[in-house]
Amino acid sequence: MLLAIDTSAGTDVAVVSPGGRVLGTSRGDDRRHHAEAIGDAIRDALDAAGLGTRHVTEVVAGMGPGPFTGLRVGVAAARAFAFGLGVRCVPLRSHDAIAHEWRQRHLDATGDLLVTTDARRRELACTVYPFGRLVPDEPTVLVAPDEVATRFDGVAHRVDAERVSATHLALAWLDRVQLGQDADPDELVYLRAPDAKPAAGRKRVTS
DSSP: OEEEEEOSSSEEEEEEOTTSOEEEEEEEOOSSOHHHHHHHHHHHHHHHHTOOGGGOOEEEEEOOSSOHHHHHHHHHHHHHHHHHHTOEEEEEOHHHHHHHHHHHHOTTOOSOEEEEEEOSTTOEEEEEEOTTOSSOSSOOEEEOGGGHHHHTTTOSEEEEESOOOHHHHHHHHHHHHHHTOOOOOSSOOOOSOOSOOOOSSOOOOOO
């Protein structure tokens, strides 16, 4: 069974069978308290599926884009869970889940798809998925909202997402498996340097 975890926008966890059947989910929209929510979300999704941790054979981790702290919580939980069970942790771009969900709802649509999510600081994280492709050709970029239409002129479809579905994260990975495609690089899709900076050096304390 696949356990999918994404904390790029709220906390979303899903348990999905290798055949693509959704067995259990847990979703929370709070974008600030991921650390407090992630453990309960994993437990609730497994409980909803009627499964225990021993049934998990693969963990899929949403790698962003998203706020640095929130992303780290979900990815760290996914890695730790996979390590503890001795199974693979699969890194996947969170925008892949959004693109997959949109395509499933618009099966007759043709043309490229632009996925955007709020990157804060008056910017959107933007990823273009070429028609018929599961992965983008170009990396995700930050764009001011009023520049998106011009920057991506010619892209046929656009979805502005507020949530990332862990269910569709797992399903996007299963689609890749069927096509023999590998996972994404095992690194956060964080488009800015962390705000917190390490101290330049320790100050000497004198009495």
